[in-house]
Structures are given as structure tokens and as C-alpha cells.
Amino acid sequence: MEKAPDAFRTISEVAQELDVPQHVLRFWESRFREIKPMKRGGGRRYYRPDDLDLLRGIRHLLYGEGYTIRGVQRLLREQGVRFVQNVWQPGAPQPARQAA
Numbered sequence: 645m646e647k648a649p650d651a652f653r654t655i656s657e658v659a660q661e662l663d664v665p666q667h668v669l670r671f672w673e674s675r676f677r678e679i680k681p682m683k684r685g686g687g688r689r690y691y692r693p694d695d696l697d698l699l700r701g702i703r704h705l706l707y708g709e710g711y712t713i714r715g716v717q718r719l720l721r722e723q724g725v726r727f728v729q730n731v732w733q734p735g736a737p738q739p740a741r742q743a744a
Contacts, residue, residue, distance in 0.1 A: 652682070652690040661696070662703050672702060675713050678725050697729040704732035705739075 647653070659666045673679045678698060681689040691699070705711040705719065705728070719739055720728055730736045 650693050652692060653696060655681075655689045655691070658691050658696060658699060662699060664703065669699065672699070676702060676717065676720065678720055678728075694729065697732075698725060700732040701728035701730065708732075709738075 647657075653661070655666050655669055659669055662669075673681070676698075679695060679702075681691045681695055683689055702716055705716045706713070711719070716728070723739065727737070727739075731738065
């Protein structure tokens with residue numbers, strides 16, 4: 645049975661969809677304050693659709709574009725959460741590369 649697009653997802657569902665281990669998602673939570681899954685009894689995480697889009701954007705920037713965690717943190721600060729939530733979609737504006 646497929647969940648509705650606006651349904652909450654568990655950490656195992658998100659990890660499977662993004663093809664990353666669950667511990668990576670928990671690590672990203674510690675590095676990106678913008679990731680705020682809803683937590684229920686026993687610490688179970690439930691990700692909203694916006695959380696999932698943000699994670700897709702972070703994954704795209706880290707794995708697809710070669711950004712560092714610091715680089716993605718800077719993008720979130722300078723461009724905002726909406727930018728990162730949309731960056732993974734085909735045809736979406738991409739960040740301008742800055743000289744190191």
C-alpha cells in the first residue's frame with residue numbers, strides 16, 4: 645500500500661526513499677537545525693512532506709553537487725530553506741558556485 649504524498653513518513657521510510665542509512669538522517673539532524681521531524685513517544689521521528697523535500701535537497705547538494713556540510717549550511721543561511729527544498733527538482737535554480 646502506497647502512502648498519500650502528504651502523509652508523514654517514518655525514519656525507515658525516508659532512509660529507504662533517499663537511499664541513505666538511518667544514522668545519516670540522524671546525523672544530518674544534528675548538523676542542520678532546519679531539519680525538525682515531529683517526535684512522538686519513545687523518540688520516534690515522523691517526517692512531514694516539507695521535511696522530506698529539505699532532506700532531498702540536502703542529499704542532492706551533498707552527494708550530487710559535491711557540497712560540504714558547511715557549504716550546505718551556508719546555502720541554507722543565505723538562500724533559505726525554500727531554495728534547498730526545491731534545488732533537487734529537475735529545472736530548479738541551482739546555487740552559483742563560489743570560488744574557494
